[in-house]
Amino acid sequence: MLYSLTDLLTWKLDAEAEGLVLSDLVFDAGSGRLVYVSLSTGRDSEGQALAPAALLGAPDPASRSLPMRITEKELSDAPRWTGETYQVDSLVSAMPPLVVGPFGATHAPLALAAFLPSSDDEDRPTDPRAEAALDRYDRLGRWLDRPVFGSDAEMGHLADMLWDPQANRIAYLVIGRGGFFSSRRHAVPFSALSYRAPGAKGGHLVLDLPASALDAAPAPDSLLGGE
Known part of the structure; x- marks a missing residue:
């Protein structure tokens, strides 16, 4: 079975650690192999954790959940990076230059991008291990x-x-x-x-x-x- 990666980002993670969210996917552009998953703990100060994709279990379409075999200690020891807001950037860049609102007012979505945080500034890894991994491999968020x-x-x-x-x-x-x-x-x-x-x-x-x-x-x- 095949799965949409952008859809999987909305699925629930079934893991020992509570509150984990799948925030990005890291893959080898040469082979297409999934190498790491980026996990958000919901605590911004901790950044995003990079965990081996091999820890993912089989997707469960019925419950829209992904088993993640990662312990609290493994999560604590995982490489960290700062993450980014590529979903907002992609949405804004795909919209037309002008949008007419329900009361006739016009809005310029592209102008909003000037007030958004720069993803180039936000996705700089703070952990040398994460930096090495993200230099070697590619992320879904950078390709979308x-x-x-x-x-x-x-x-x-x-x-x-x-x-x-x-x-x-x-x-x-x-x-x-x-x-x-x-x-x-x-x-x-x-x-x-x-x-x-x-x-x-x-x-x-x-x-x-x-x-x-x-x-x-x-x-x-x-x-x-x-x-």
Whole structure:
């Protein structure tokens, strides 16, 4: 079975330590293997904890919960980093330049970004172990909403990833096309990824596919629950 990684971020963690929230996922861009999960304890002063993804159990769709085999001591000893607010950044950047409110007033969502904390300032690790891990691997939060290019043209933006827990591999990239109110999504194999260009805001992705390949690509919903 395949699972949406952005959806999993909303699932409940079933762990010995109470109040844990899954805040991000760290993976190997070369193989698609999930390496770490980022855990929020709900106490901002403690930062985010990086725990091995191998501690995750099998997802339970019925209860929308993820078993996490981590003890209080393991959580206390885990590497820490400061986290970021990529969900807000992605939402704001996807909205149109002007939004008309219910009473006719106009608002500029992009202007809001100037008042948001900079994710580049917030996601600097404070623990050398976390710094080494995040330098070596990539995070879902750094990839979401980044532009995606094919071999001949721009394809859209990265909207999600589909994960196979049995193989512990990201199986598909979900490419979004269209605007905030009329978007379409297509799933392409993770193996089609050929390059990730670095950049201050996450850079962009390049696939070894022509842009026209999206026309025949399946909708991600058709892949969830099995290939």
